[in-house]
Amino acid sequence: MEKRFRDYLKHFEKLDYDILSDEEIRDERGNLELKTAILHRELIRLLVIIIGLIICASIFFSAALTSGNLICYVLAAIAAVFSAYTSSSYKGINSVLRQLEGYADKLTIR
Numbered sequence: 001m002e003k004r005f006r007d008y009l010k011h012f013e014k015l016d017y018d019i020l021s022d023e024e025i026r027d028e029r030g031n032l033e034l035k036t037a038i039l040h041r042e043l044i045r046l047l048v049i050i051i052g053l054i055i056c057a058s059i060f061f062s063a064a065l066t067s068g069n070l071i072c073y074v075l076a077a078i079a080a081v082f083s084a085y086t087s088s089s090y091k092g093i094n095s096v097l098r099q100l101e102g103y104a105d106k107l108t109i110r
Helices: 002-014 022-067 070-109
Strands: none
Touching: 002 070, 022 070
16 A cells, blocks of 8 residues: 555655646546545544554553463553554654655645
């Protein structure tokens, strides 16, 4: 999915905003709104996953502190690692979204 959006960003980098007609600007803006809506839904999905993993990690960690069970420590660490990995995916998609919003501003100003 990220490769598809990177290609879409390259399309906007090559785009000459001065020679676009009003119809082409409307088409580009409509496509851009669709892409940003897709990215917003993906960010919300990732955020729910991150929050769930953090909650699981805290539950496992508190269970490990009260019982001293090694498996709970391991499960807390695994949940924390997956949460960090998902957070890095969130950060990457968020940067793509910011770039797309910058191009939307360029289309709006014209």
